[in-house]
Amino acid sequence: MSAARDAALMARALELARQGMATTHPNPRVGCVIVRDDEVVGEGYHVRAGEPHAERLALAQAGDRARGATAYVTLEPCCHTGRTPPCTEALLTAGVARVVAAMEDPDARVRGRGFAMLRAAGVTVDVGLMKDEAARLNRGFLSRTVRARPFVIAKAGISLDGRTALASGESRWITGPEARADVQRLRAVVGAVMTGAGTVRQDDPRLTVHAGTPRQPLRVVVSSRPAIPPAARILARDAGLLVLTVADGPDGDVLRGAGAEVVAVGGTPGRVDLAAGLAALAARGINDVLVEAGPTLMASLLAARLIDELRLYIAPTLLGNGRPLADFALSTLSSAYAWRYDEVRSIGRDLRLILTPET
Numbered sequence: 001m002s003a004a005r006d007a008a009l010m011a012r013a014l015e016l017a018r019q020g021m022a023t024t025h026p027n028p029r030v031g032c033v034i035v036r037d038d039e040v041v042g043e044g045y046h047v048r049a050g051e052p053h054a055e056r057l058a059l060a061q062a063g064d065r066a067r068g069a070t071a072y073v074t075l076e077p078c079c080h081t082g083r084t085p086p087c088t089e090a091l092l093t094a095g096v097a098r099v100v101a102a103m104e105d106p107d108a109r110v111r112g113r114g115f116a117m118l119r120a121a122g123v124t125v126d127v128g129l130m131k132d133e134a135a136r137l138n139r140g141f142l143s144r145t146v147r148a149r150p151f152v153i154a155k156a157g158i159s160l161d162g163r164t165a166l167a168s169g170e171s172r173w174i175t176g177p178e179a180r181a182d183v184q185r186l187r188a189v190v191g192a193v194m195t196g197a198g199t200v201r202q203d204d205p206r207l208t209v210h211a212g213t214p215r216q217p218l219r220v221v222v223s224s225r226p227a228i229p230p231a232a233r234i235l236a237r238d239a240g241l242l243v244l245t246v247a248d249g250p251d252g253d254v255l256r257g258a259g260a261e262v263v264a265v266g267g268t269p270g271r272v273d274l275a276a277g278l279a280a281l282a283a284r285g286i287n288d289v290l291v292e293a294g295p296t297l298m299a300s301l302l303a304a305r306l307i308d309e310l311r312l313y314i315a316p317t318l319l320g321n322g323r324p325l326a327d328f329a330l331s332t333l334s335s336a337y338a339w340r341y342d343e344v345r346s347i348g349r350d351l352r353l354i355l356t357p358e359t
Contacts (some may be wrong), residue, residue: 006100009033009072010130014102016054017074017137020232021189023214026285028075028105028141032058034096036069048307050183053078055087074134076105076127077113088114091123098124106145106234140191140287144309149278151190151288154298155183155311156325159352163322164295167203172321178348179313183292186311188213191286192242195234196297197223206233207292218242218286222277222297222353226252226262235260242284244277246270267297274304276335297326302326302337310339310355313347 016031024030024046032054034042042065044057052060055077059066077087077099091099099118104127105111115125135142143151143218157175158164165171173180187193193207200221207219216239221228226245228234235239241260245252246269263280267273281289291301301307312325330336338358345352 005038006072006126006129009035009070010074010100011103012040012043013054013072013074014130014133014137017045017134017251018269019045022048025049025215026141026144026287027193027213028138030054030073030075032074034058034062034066034069035072035074036067037164041065041069052201053087056085059090059096059169062094066075068097069095070098070100072097072100074102074130074137076101076110076112077114077118078105078110079117080109086114088117091118092121092348093269094121098126100126100129101132102129103127106142136351139308144282144287146287149282149306150276150286151308152278152291152301152306153186153190153288153309153311154291154293154301154307155186155313156292157183157313157315158325159315159317159319159322161318161320162325163319164325165323166319167321167323169323171203174315174317174319175313175350176315177351178347179315179350182347182352183313186290187217188215190217190290192218192220192281192289194220194222194289194291194297195293196229197221198296199292199294200228200232200234202294204233205234205292206238208239216240217290218281218284220244220277220289222272222274222293224272225249226255226266227258228258229254230254230258242281244272244280246272270302274300274306278306295324298326299328302328308356309342310353312351312353312355314351314353316349 013031013033017029020029027049031045042058042062044054046054079088080087140151188209218240221243235258237259243262247265248264265276339355343354
């Protein structure tokens with residue numbers, strides 16, 4: 001098989017994997033293509049946890065034609081029994097002769113063992129083709145597995161002068177319908193959406209995805225004490241709610257009665273330990289978190305260097321003396337938070353900027 005053909009088939013496997021963007025949590029997004037005599041004989045992608053993995057679906061489609069074939073898979077095949085049997089075993093039983101994988105699985109239960117088992121049985125294994133694309137597809141899973149915390153995306157709709165609301169707090173709507181629809185798509189593929197108690201009181205958000213999504217993200221509220229107004233829309237039971245707080249207490253019992261989960265992660269008076277909070281989310285299988293919060297929580301996340309990606313939707317308006325993106329002060333220009341532009345594009349009348357921290 002030529003290098004160009006290998007690349008085209010791996011690109012197809014990645015395309016299949018993306019079909020599980022909104023449904024695989026907490027598992028990684030994986031696609032598989034099986035080819036024999038330069039003909040695609042089987043395809044599959046992992047849809048959701050507990051259901052067959054991509055390799056098994058592709059093998060089922062290929063049937064006997066998998067013998068002597070090449071399997072293109074976006075992540076190292078698993079070699080342990082969880083809710084489904086190991087995929088390495090299925091590939092060996094089917095008689096696959098070659099496996100081309102984009103990257104190694106960092107999960108300690110796999111981490112190269114799947115490749116070793118295949119090679120020990122005489123299967124040719126090539127690793128690394130389109131690794132960067134595969135890693136980006138599963139950056140949340142990789143973050144949770146390697147760093148024991150979710151990948152954190154901070155999002156805000158802002159004016160040209162960097163305001164997220166008027167001084168009165170009015171903010172609906174700074175950005176246009178296309179930008180808001182883009183945020184809905186982003187909410188649909190993350191594991192959790194996080195905000196602060198101040199935003200709950202000021203804006204009364206629901207933080208859900210509009211009807212039609214196969215899964216609602218977990219809503220997370222960061223609150224130094226577990227208190228949320230009883231009429232807050234975020235207490236609606238149409239999606240899960242978790243409150244991260246410093247210490248539990250009677251207010252926590254009230255929230256539990258409203259259907260919320262309350263987790264005390266420590267911190268200082270008036271300030272939740274955000275790193276511990278993110279670790280608690282990772283322990284619950286949350287791969288990625290979308291932060292839609294006010295200036296206090298944004299500033300705390302910036303100060304703790306916990307934001308992995310910043311998404312700004314910039315409207316062509318000026319709001320003057322309004323609410324800032326983040327409430328912090330710097331004493332020197334050299335201490336400024338530096339970011340790199342990864343993408344700038346138009347979304348309707350607005351601009352969408354995707355930025356990552358300068359290393």
